[in-house]
Amino acid sequence: QVQLVESGGGLVQAGGSLRLSCAASGRALSNYATGWFRQAPGNEREFVACVDRSGLVTNYAQSVKDRFTISRDNAADTVYLQMNSLKPEETAIYFCAADNRRLGASTLQAAYDYWGKGTQVTVSS
Numbered sequence: 001q002v003q004l005v006e007s008g009g010g011l012v013q014a015g016g017s018l019r020l021s022c023a024a025s026g027r028a029l030s031n032y033a034t035g036w037f038r039q040a041p042g043n044e045r046e047f048v049a050c051v052d053r054s055g056l057v058t059n060y061a062q063s064v065k066d067r068f069t070i071s072r073d074n075a076a077d078t079v080y081l082q083m084n085s086l087k088p089e090e091t092a093i094y095f096c097a098a099d100n101r102r103l104g105a106s107t108l109q110a111a112y113d114y115w116g117k118g119t120q121v122t123v124s125s
Helices: none
Strands: 003-007 010-013 018-025 033-039 046-051 058-060 068-073 078-083 092-099 119-124
Touching: 003 092, 018 033, 018 092, 018 119, 033 068, 033 078, 046 068, 046 078, 058 068, 078 092
Parallel strands: 010 119
Antiparallel strands: 003 018, 018 078, 033 046, 033 092, 046 058, 068 078, 092 119
16 A cells, blocks of 8 residues: 655646646555656645656646646655646645555546545745
8 A cells, every 4th residue: 555645736826837746655656557646625626737657658638738747656655747838727635645556557536445535736926
């Protein structure tokens, strides 16, 4: 079993950048495809980005393509989400999640077995 802890959230102005980290303990994160999801107030949680176990295959929500980059450092047991050109509507709690059943990374929340508690990202206008 793996435990996930997100960090790197905070307050940023519109157009700014943040880098989120998802650190693992208990079992190596390299054993898991990993995804980032977010939930804004009053909204359902939604897919943001995912990466397979190798780090070679990624997928993004259309709304974040070309602005966000997901990557992983398996030696450090950490997955990152670099977020650029942030918008106020992207204010949300960002969660990372791990899937140990598939080699590839899924965009579906139901595919993920383990979740962190999230980190707050607030984008001011």
